Amino acid sequence: MAHRVIIDDAFLEIAQDLFRTYGFDGVSLKMLSDKTGL
Numbered sequence: 001m002a003h004r005v006i007i008d009d010a011f012l013e014i015a016q017d018l019f020r021t022y023g024f025d026g027v028s029l030k031m032l033s034d035k036t037g038l
Contacts, residue, residue, distance in 0.1 A: 004037050011036055 014035050018027045032038075 006036055006038060
């Protein structure tokens with residue numbers, strides 16, 4: 001099974017959007033995983 005790869009800039013953009021929307025305490029690893037596909 002191949003591993004999924006995402007560039008740092010794309011990951012940071014997705015993470016920043018989630019943190020702006022839900023706040024630091026409102027973002028879970030599952031949310032990051034679901035949005036980035038990792």
